[in-house]
Amino acid sequence: MEQPQYPRLILGDCRDVLKQLxxxxxxxxxxxxxxxxxxxxxxxxxxPEEYVEWFLPIGQELFRVLKxxxxxxxxxxxxxxNGERHTYVLELILALRRQGWLWTEEFIWHxxxxxxxxxxxxxxxxxxxxxxxxxxxxxxxFQEEVMVPMxxxxxxxxxxxxxxxxxRDNSRxxxxxxxxxxxxxxxxKVYPTNVLHLATETKNRRHxxxxxxxxxxxxxxxxxxxxxxxxxxxxGSGTTIxxxxxxxxxxxxxxxxxxYFALAEEEIAREMPRLx
Amino acid sequence: MEQPQYPRLILGDCRDVLKQLxxxxxxxxxxxxxxxxxxxxxxxxxxPEEYVEWFLPIGQELFRVLKxxxxxxxxxxxxxxNGERHTYVLELILALRRQGWLWTEEFIWHxxxxxxxxxxxxxxxxxxxxxxxxxxxxxxxFQEEVMVPMxxxxxxxxxxxxxxxxxRDNSRxxxxxxxxxxxxxxxxKVYPTNVLHLATETKNRRHxxxxxxxxxxxxxxxxxxxxxxxxxxxxGSGTTIxxxxxxxxxxxxxxxxxxYFALAEEEIAREMPRLx
DNA sequence: GTTCCGCATGAATCGATAG
DNA sequence: ACTATCGATTCATGCGGAA
Numbered sequence: 001m002e003q004p005q006y007p008r009l010i011l012g013d014c015r016d017v018l019k020q021l022x023x024x025x026x027x028x029x030x031x032x033x034x035x036x037x038x039x040x041x042x043x044x045x046x047x048p049e050e051y052v053e054w055f056l057p058i059g060q061e062l063f064r065v066l067k068x069x070x071x072x073x074x075x076x077x078x079x080x081x082n083g084e085r086h087t088y089v090l091e092l093i094l095a096l097r098r099q100g101w102l103w104t105e106e107f108i109w110h111x112x113x114x115x116x117x118x119x120x121x122x123x124x125x126x127x128x129x130x131x132x133x134x135x136x137x138x139x140x141x142f143q144e145e146v147m148v149p150m151x152x153x154x155x156x157x158x159x160x161x162x163x164x165x166x167x168r169d170n171s172r173x174x175x176x177x178x179x180x181x182x183x184x185x186x187x188x189k190v191y192p193t194n195v196l197h198l199a200t201e202t203k204n205r206r207h208x209x210x211x212x213x214x215x216x217x218x219x220x221x222x223x224x225x226x227x228x229x230x231x232x233x234x235x236g237s238g239t240t241i242x243x244x245x246x247x248x249x250x251x252x253x254x255x256x257x258x259x260y261f262a263l264a265e266e267e268i269a270r271e272m273p274r275l276x
Numbered sequence: 277m278e279q280p281q282y283p284r285l286i287l288g289d290c291r292d293v294l295k296q297l298x299x300x301x302x303x304x305x306x307x308x309x310x311x312x313x314x315x316x317x318x319x320x321x322x323x324p325e326e327y328v329e330w331f332l333p334i335g336q337e338l339f340r341v342l343k344x345x346x347x348x349x350x351x352x353x354x355x356x357x358n359g360e361r362h363t364y365v366l367e368l369i370l371a372l373r374r375q376g377w378l379w380t381e382e383f384i385w386h387x388x389x390x391x392x393x394x395x396x397x398x399x400x401x402x403x404x405x406x407x408x409x410x411x412x413x414x415x416x417x418f419q420e421e422v423m424v425p426m427x428x429x430x431x432x433x434x435x436x437x438x439x440x441x442x443x444r445d446n447s448r449x450x451x452x453x454x455x456x457x458x459x460x461x462x463x464x465k466v467y468p469t470n471v472l473h474l475a476t477e478t479k480n481r482r483h484x485x486x487x488x489x490x491x492x493x494x495x496x497x498x499x500x501x502x503x504x505x506x507x508x509x510x511x512g513s514g515t516t517i518x519x520x521x522x523x524x525x526x527x528x529x530x531x532x533x534x535x536y537f538a539l540a541e542e543e544i545a546r547e548m549p550r551l552x
Numbered sequence: 553g554t555t556c557c558g559c560a561t562g563a564a565t566c567g568a569t570a571g
Numbered sequence: 572a573c574t575a576t577c578g579a580t581t582c583a584t585g586c587g588g589a590a
Contacts, residue, residue, distance in 0.1 A: 083413040084378050090366040102360050108384055108403050110471050118467060121417060126469035127384050137359040141397060150582085190582065191394060193402035195386050311563055356565065391564040392581030400581080401564065478561055478584055485563045 007241045007251035007268060011261045014233035014254040018061035021252070026065045027140070027228035028249075030216050030240050032075035033058075036088055048081070051088040052095050058233065059096050065231065069140045071223040072101070075109070075211065077128040083121055093131065101133040105194060109215065112199045130196070130219075145221040147189035216240040217247065224249055238264030242271065283517045283527035283544060287537045290509035290530040294337035297528070302341045303416070303504035304525075306492050306516050308351035308485070309334075312364055324355075327364040328371050334509065335372050341507065345416045347499040348377070351385070351487065353404040359397055365405065372409060380415075381408040381470060385491065388475045406472070406495075421497040423465040482539055483513035492516040493523065500525055514540025518547065 010017050033055065036048040046054050062072055078086040097103055107130035114126040201212040216239060220230055226248040232240040235253035237260055244251035245268065255261040286293050309331065312324040322330045338348055354362040373379055383406035390402040472494065477486040492515060496506055502524040508516040511529035513536055520527035521544065531537040 080381070084380060085382060087370060087373065087379065090369060093366060094363060097363065103363065104360060105356070105398055106361060108386070110384070110386065114469055120419075121413070121415070122381055122470070123419070123467055124469045126471045137397070139397070143399070191399055193390055193400045194398070195402045308563085353563075355563085359566085387583095389562080389583035389585095391562060392583080393564055393566090394580050395564090395566055398565075404563080475584060476562070479586070487563090 004272075005250070007245050007253060009235070009238070009241070009261065009265055009268070010252070010254045011256075011258065012254065013256050015058055015061070017254045018058065018065060018233060021065045021231075023064050024067050025229060026231045026252070027067055027070045027224045028220060029062055029066060029070070029072040029231045029233070030075075030219050031073070031232045031234045032211060032236070033234045035076065035079060036086065048078075048086045048088045052091050055092060056095055056099065059099055059101070062231075062233065063100060063135065066135055068136050069138060070135065071104075071139050071141075071219075072133040073219050073223075074131040074133065075128060075215070076131065077125070080122060080125070089129065096133060100135070102135070102137065103131070104134045104139075105132040106130070107132065108195045109211075110195060110197050112197060114200065130215075140223060140225075142222060142225065143191055146192055146218055148192050150188055150190045210237060210239060213239055213243050216243045220244055220247055220249055235264055236260050238267055242268055245271070280548075281526070283521050283529065285511070285514070285517070285537065285541055285544070286528070286530045287532075287534065288530065289532050291334055291337070293530045294334070294341060294509060297337075297341045297507075299340050300343050301505060302507045302528070303343055303346045304496060304499045305338055305342060305346070305348040305507045305509070306351075306495050307349070307508045307510045308487060308512070309510045311352060311355065312362065313355065324357075324362045324364045328367050331368060332371055332375065335375055335377070338507075338509065339376060339411065342411055344412050345414060346411065347380075347415050347417075347495075348409040349495050349499075350407040350409065351404060351491070352407065353401070356398060356401070369407065376411070377409040378411070378413065379407065380410045382406070383408065384471045385487075386471060386473045388473060389478070390476075406491075416499060416501075418498060418501065419467055422468055422494055424468050426464050426466050483536060486513060486515060489515055489519050492519045496520055496523055496525055511540055512536050514543050518544055521547070 034046065036046050036051045066072060076089055076092075078089040080086075093103055109128045109130055111126050111128065114124050117124055196215070196218065198212050198214050201210050220240075220243060224230060228249050229252065230240065230244040230249045231252045231254075233254045235241060235255040238253055238255075241251035241253040241264065253264060255264060310322065312322050312327045342348060352365055352368075354365040356362075369379055385404045385406055387402050387404065390400045393400060472491070474488045474490050477488045496516075496519060500506060504525050505528060506516065506520040506525045507528045507530075509530045511517060511531040514529055514531075517527035517529040517540065529540060531540060
């Protein structure tokens with residue numbers, strides 16, 4: 001039986017592997033790179049002082065392979081060390097901009113069940129950054145795909161349309177007066193904000209930094225359509241690629257560590273029995 | 277009758293006024309400076325490119341007046357313009373560190389009722405930064421003072437603390453604040469995280485940028501004890517100073533605009549009838 | 553007295569239009 | 572080309588009057 005072309009899983013250092021991918025070929029890059037000095041025993045353990053320098057060549061390649069209307073989402077959070085937050089993430093944002101990236105937005109992932117612990121000088125860290133970068137200002141975005149249920153205030157509000165609704169609408173010149181009202185009448189969903197509320201995944205114990213599937217899912221729905229290409233240069237155990245496949249997107253995953261690569265292959269094979 | 281020493285309200289530019297305050301005399305600085313190019317019609321309207329340069333002299337004076345074990349909380353959020361987020365807040369953090377400040381933590385204020393609107397390239401902005409800076413690693417912190425009942429603490433507890441009931445009922449002012457906390461004593465309590473869920477204040481019509489009282493309250497309780505000195509160099513309509521007074525802290529507020537200064541004086545006088 | 557409901561109002565941001 | 576101003580879009584909240 002012929003192997004399907006996607007998902008493509010590649011074992012190797014993304015600094016090398018990315019060079020083999022064609023330019024302007026990826027619709028969405030969603031990744032969570034190894035954090036500085038975290039997971040020292042598994043990855044190389046990049047020192048915070050060297051983090052920007054280490055990441056920039058990768059950023060350059062990601063810029064090359066991304067389509068002009070594609071999006072790059074970087075999930076990262078600086079650690080606290082010796083009583084202070086490191087600044088390498090701030091410096092990375094500034095450096096990526098110098099590289100040509102547009103820093104379009106910073107989403108907040110609020111981790112509802114964050115890591116437990118107690119320290120004398122700080123509380124538990126319950127959020128991470130999801131930095132959005134783009135090559136151009138005209139990128140693809142499908143906002144309707146991630147709309148959320150409206151608050152219950154809506155029921156009351158929409159029973160009777162108030163006078164000001166009409167007044168405000170009147171200021172609009174020409175046609176379309178009744179249109180917007182009709183939109184609201186059967187509307188049950190609203191657009192989300194740039195704050196995401198998701199619980200962290202607890203079931204995967206074999207990879208040390210697993211984010212919930214809902215996280216890549218949200219961004220894949222928002223920035224790609226079916227058949228689009230989704231790249232994760234730090235695949236880990238393959239969450240992003242697995243979600244992409246389920247959503248009928250074409251995933252490309254790169255992973256340096258053989259253990260994680262094997263794990264990702266295994267998980268994906270389990271969902272795609274024909275591959276076996 | 278003798279005038280009480282606090283709260284002290286000072287009309288003027290904090291770049292000048294701060295020079296009159298003694299060194300190492302303030303326990304907590306909580307402030308929300310004018311954001312770049314926002315409120316242009318009221319404040320000067322600092323251009324994003326000049327923001328860091330404008331703020332640094334103020335940061336220097338704040339560093340001087342703060343006690344070694346004191347804390348500086350800066351509420352700020354960069355705006356999006358022409359499809360991209362500005363970077364002046366990131367640059368300000370780096371510049372303040374060069375000035376000697378320790379960047380201890382970044383709290384997230386999740387604004388439940390954020391500004392509405394729809395754009396093709398972004399969602400509504402529902403969060404702001406609360407940057408914590410310190411002079412030394414051994415700062416005061418009273419974590420037990422902000423413990424919250426298990427479960428959905430933000431909705432149930434903080435919402436009610438911002439009620440205007442406190443303002444209207446003068447006889448209760450001063451004692452009412454602590455009582456509500458007692459309600460929770462027999463419940464199981466946990467330490468909060470670095471994400472705060474609060475709605476913005478919508479009832480104040482006379483100042484355009486009022487944060488909810490629960491916001492300064494949380495940090496005042498966390499970083500000061502009764503009798504401590506709380507400084508707000510950009511007082512606005514006086515929310516921080518008013519909350520400080522109710523919590524029996526000694527407030528110092530500085531405000532440049534005469535209209536806001538008068539408003540702050542008025543609000544505080546209403547809560548302190550003996551001053552009249 | 554409770555609950556219900558009408559209503560104004562935002563630390564917003566973009567695209568178009570005007571100078 | 573570049574800046575200043577304006578209109579359009581959108582939704583959670585709390586107050587206050589009504590049922």
